[in-house]
Amino acid sequence: MSEAINVDDQNFGEVVLESEIPVLVDFWAAWCGPCRAVAPILDQIASEQSGKLVIAKLNVDENPDIASRYSISSIPAMKVFENGEIVREILGAMPKSQIERHLEGLL
Template sequence: MAEGIVELTTASWDKEVLQANGLVMVDFWAVWCGPCRMIAPTVEELAKEYAGKVKVGKLNTDENPDIASKYKIMGIPTIMFFKDGQKVDQIVGAVPKPQLKAKIDALLG
């Protein structure tokens, strides 16, 4: 995983996401997913830019299907936002960085 990004698994999900304070951005992805690879550098840049403000994690949906199904992930990449353990928003698909930044800024606001 890139600097500033937490690799999420079924085992770490509750501790890293549901029990976390503040804003957590989770990138649901898979190795075979082209759009996931396209958005990965953007997610890494955002992790650095918002270090200390937003926790950024990535969850491989193939390796952790129970979490993907719990949150009804139908298409990837899906970026999901949690605030103090509660799901507050999500974006499906590879979207441009300004759109993700706007969403993060609004949720932090």
């Protein structure tokens, strides 16, 4: 069973930007209720799409430089990277079916 990977300043480039498969980065914070609601959904998607999609979680409070680099102004925010480039953006908490709809065509 695959689950989400925690990323930070040290491993963001390797895990996200250099990945050979798409990576959904979940920008979150411990105090964010909607972020906590989305977390188990993303873990489930990570497990179901193992080998086709990486789910990475970045705590914006602990990694403000990366959050700033990608203009994160509200959370939860999810950005899908492919070949180091942002190809999709998903803002706000939503049900699993909606998140999967945003991922159509990538998997």
